[in-house]
Amino acid sequence: MREIEADLIRQTIKNLFLQANFVLSPDVIKAFEKAKDAEESPVGRDIFKRLLENAALAKEHRIPICQDTGLAIIFVELGREVHVKGGELAASLEEGVRQAYDEGYLRKSVCHPLTRKNTADNTPAIVHVEVVPGDRLKLVAMPKGGGSENMSRLFMLTPSAGWAGVKEKVVQTVEEAGPNPCPPIIVGVVLGGSFELAAREVKKVLLRPIGQPNPDPEAAALEAELLEAVNNTGIGPQGLGGRITALAVNLKIMPCHIASLPLAVNIQCHASRHAEAVL
Amino acid sequence: MTVTHRLQAPLRRADLEPLQAGDLVLFSGTVYTARDAAHKRLVEAIDQGDPLPMDLNGQIIYYVGPTPARPERVIGAAGPTTSYRMDAYTEALLKLGLKVMIGKGRRSEEVKKAMIEYGAVYLAAVGGAGALLSLAIKSVEVIAYPDLGPEAVRKLTVEDFPATVINDLAGRDLYEEGKKRYKKGNKQ
Numbered sequence: 001m002r003e004i005e006a007d008l009i010r011q012t013i014k015n016l017f018l019q020a021n022f023v024l025s026p027d028v029i030k031a032f033e034k035a036k037d038a039e040e041s042p043v044g045r046d047i048f049k050r051l052l053e054n055a056a057l058a059k060e061h062r063i064p065i066c067q068d069t070g071l072a073i074i075f076v077e078l079g080r081e082v083h084v085k086g087g088e089l090a091a092s093l094e095e096g097v098r099q100a101y102d103e104g105y106l107r108k109s110v111c112h113p114l115t116r117k118n119t120a121d122n123t124p125a126i127v128h129v130e131v132v133p134g135d136r137l138k139l140v141a142m143p144k145g146g147g148s149e150n151m152s153r154l155f156m157l158t159p160s161a162g163w164a165g166v167k168e169k170v171v172q173t174v175e176e177a178g179p180n181p182c183p184p185i186i187v188g189v190v191l192g193g194s195f196e197l198a199a200r201e202v203k204k205v206l207l208r209p210i211g212q213p214n215p216d217p218e219a220a221a222l223e224a225e226l227l228e229a230v231n232n233t234g235i236g237p238q239g240l241g242g243r244i245t246a247l248a249v250n251l252k253i254m255p256c257h258i259a260s261l262p263l264a265v266n267i268q269c270h271a272s273r274h275a276e277a278v279l
Numbered sequence: 280m281t282v283t284h285r286l287q288a289p290l291r292r293a294d295l296e297p298l299q300a301g302d303l304v305l306f307s308g309t310v311y312t313a314r315d316a317a318h319k320r321l322v323e324a325i326d327q328g329d330p331l332p333m334d335l336n337g338q339i340i341y342y343v344g345p346t347p348a349r350p351e352r353v354i355g356a357a358g359p360t361t362s363y364r365m366d367a368y369t370e371a372l373l374k375l376g377l378k379v380m381i382g383k384g385r386r387s388e389e390v391k392k393a394m395i396e397y398g399a400v401y402l403a404a405v406g407g408a409g410a411l412l413s414l415a416i417k418s419v420e421v422i423a424y425p426d427l428g429p430e431a432v433r434k435l436t437v438e439d440f441p442a443t444v445i446n447d448l449a450g451r452d453l454y455e456e457g458k459k460r461y462k463k464g465n466k467q
């Protein structure tokens with residue numbers, strides 16, 4: 001067994017949420033750089049320039065990239081030979097989130113669903129743990145905004161819907177979202193699995209860097225087809241009209257029940273924030 | 280070329296008549312913040328006949344829940360939140376003379392109709408540019424509902440705060456027009 005101090009986990013998750021909220025990852029910056037020349041709409045090109053300016057300013061002055069500093073979503077890959085020492089994994093993650101949002105001047109955006117009373121420390125975090133071989137601990141912090149989350153959808157299609165039905169629902173989801181989720185967006189799509197697995201995996205698929213297609217060529221071709229269809233809507237940057245509505249469509253295909261065709265569509269805003277560390 | 284206007288509250292209908300969908304407006308002076316929970320309270324106060332924390336006549340509301348300010352700054356990140364969640368409360372505020380709303384995303388047909396009826400306009404600031412937009416905010420004062428934290432009502436003083444006209448007094452909608460311009464057919 002390899003021992004990892006609970007306090008190191010707390011410190012690491014805290015740093016990851018701070019980093020994710022202040023520093024936009026290089027793949028997103030690169031996608032903006034490319035889009036500011038490729039976008040046909042002059043208003044759209046100007047928006048990409050402003051988003052690059054915003055990212056530079058956020059990094060330099062440690063002002064959050066976006067005021068919606070998100071629900072704290074955490075993916076954990078826990079090596080089966082890891083023993084957490086001096087505390088509990090869940091409690092350490094929670095405390096790290098609490099400290100990041102307090103000390104980093106991040107917005108506390110978590111409340112009771114009916115009374116709307118704010119929990120005042122941005123907890124509880126949403127934690128997904130997977131036990132994997134080895135003696136490492138991988139932590140991924142993903143602050144997820146509410147505006148794009150509200151535009152996400154889960155469909156339980158019938159097998160007869162097929163690819164045409166899937167494509168129609170993906171485009172419909174993007175059309176209905178329109179300007180609301182801060183386009184240009186990243187569209188996560190999971191086909192298959194079950195009701196809850198599709199919803200969980202689609203969040204993970206958003207972590208794949210922009211411009212890195214699915215390693216399976218058939219799935220990559222389907223991603224490209226969906227991206228073209230989504231960009232043909234004309235919604236464009238900020239919904240003001242343009243050719244770049246989405247920077248990427250990330251697709252994952254999993255086996256499902258013979259009666260079902262689950263489809264999860266998770267919309268990510270252009271401020272695609274995530275950071276990871278391996279202990 | 281984008282047409283640029285400069286506006287400052289209090290505003291009258293006549294001040295808004297030159298604005299057209301797609302124009303840029305630079306706001307200076309007072310702007311109030313309110314989002315979901317504050318709208319609920321404002322409308323509850325109206326329904327109960329209680330006074331509001333501010334006179335809305337001729338005023339501007341910005342849909343924003345900023346991040347807390349670092350000690351050396353007046354405000355944290357302060358970009359717009361999605362506006363449709365305020366649709367259910369909007370007409371009640373327009374009746375009191377609210378003239379400008381700033382947010383992001385589409386408004387309902389009911390809100391669009393009410394804006395024309397009461398002579399108000401809707402603009403969008405760049406969503407997800409919270410750090411950049413915060414630079415135009417020069418002072419901040421919480422004036423109501425401090426228990427709501429990020430959702431409290433704040434009185435902002437802004438200088439050249441940029442927003443694009445989405446819905447003008449003529450009933451045009453920039454989201455519909457922009458999308459139509461760049462739409463392409465999809466293969467079936």
